[in-house]
Amino acid sequence: MPETQTKQVVEVGYGGNERLMMNMGPQHPSSHGVFRMILTLAGETVVGVDAVIGYLHRCHEKLGETLTYVQYPSIASKTDYVAAMTSELAYVCAVEKIGKFEVPRRAQYLRVVAAELQRIASHCLWLGTWCLDMGGALGGGATVFLYCIREREMVLDRFEELTGARLLYGFHQIGGTRYDAPPGWDKKVRETVDFIEARIDEYEAMLEDNTFFRVRTQGVGVISRELAQEVGVSGPLIRGSGVSYDVRRAEPYSSYQDFDFVVPVETAGDCYARYRVRMVEFRQSIRIVRQALDGLPEGPISSRPGVKSVGQVRVPKGEGYTRVEGARGEVGCYIVSDGGPKPYRMKWRGASFSNLAVLPHIVPGHKVADVVAIMGSVDPVFGEVDR
């Protein structure tokens, strides 16, 4: 700080040169989980951030080494519990790649439908809670939240019809999916996405015409292109910083090469840019869901027997890293196999962990109220940060 060179920094006093250490969290409502920040303040401006994570740590990587390939996928959904479909998918894709398991085309398409619906549900939750955090300036605060939760409920109803669960699904299994779409499900999904598509216009009208919303998000929490890459952020964050990087495009998995979609890119790098990227992603996800339902092939849903006769999966010796594009970015799984029924080593690359690591670099210089807006725009899920 330049002013510290002329004025001695003190902890208490009235000279305008004092620093205040403020604790934010772990139970702060805006953290949507358990996350603590130790902020150093000069007046109301943040000059230092010490992020404390790990409150939700369950050591998933050790769990992965103690559970078999068949057992773990249903636990994998507990890493990113807001987008459980994609975290399961990351694990089973990794095992399928090393073990060279075939996945029938119908299963690949069902996986795409599930993953994109999950992205819609996750973005709904993000938008609602983020606007709730920024509070009263956005027309009563809870308005957008309630609308978004209403739409998310519709997607969760579709998941309930598909898998019987609303939050943690256990939908993916090695070699395919565990459940097939029930009769009439595709029609309901179409109705759902039609409904949500119309609502997105409403959200945009409600937010983008609101001066308070623009003031609180534009130019706030800017991540430069260079910083985004160096820290390894992914998903809407890196696309908001001018890097066109999407795993679905860079390294297509599960038949994503069959679908026509746009990867949105914004260059400003601020909260508003990240908001814009996610709003476009809503629409692109809806597009992909429609295409996948139109082209849903007939046939088996798994190359391995169903859930009641799981048996053991044996994976040859080897290693591999597989990544998928989750709602928050690149979700990856690195597996080392020694030929046994369990992985020798399993590493999660959680998108939220890397995305959150950018906070200490972008928060200093902002006011305390902006910390909430910035954290919401990063959209961390602490199950995935702490794993």
Place this chain on the structure above:
Amino acid sequence: MNAIADGGLAVTLPRERWQEFGRFAREELGCRYFNWLSAVDWKDQGLEVLCRVENLDAALVLTMRTRLAAGETACPTLTALYRGADWMERECYDMFGVVFEGHPDLRRILLSEDWEGYPLRKDYAVDTPFAPYR
């Protein structure tokens, strides 16, 4: 140099050349994207540190790996090259006890400060009790 299962390049390095090659990857190969860093415990053959960096424009994926001798825990840091290495190396220290020499703030990140042992080491049993719950 050999390829690993996902098609990227893998380079096995001696520990002394870890930083030097990291700089080469960043400056010459343009691998600006720091994806992740972790380790594998090969029991009596020592720890292996892995780091995945990418050049997003050229779709170049590079996995750097270095083997530490048995019982050895010191590894040079990459924090001077990539700011993303900060949390990743702290996590690796937390889980494996790899001491990254030159890291500006090497403390535990996920576990509490008073935790004993390094959970992802192979000699750490899943049911190891933790004080005060022993």
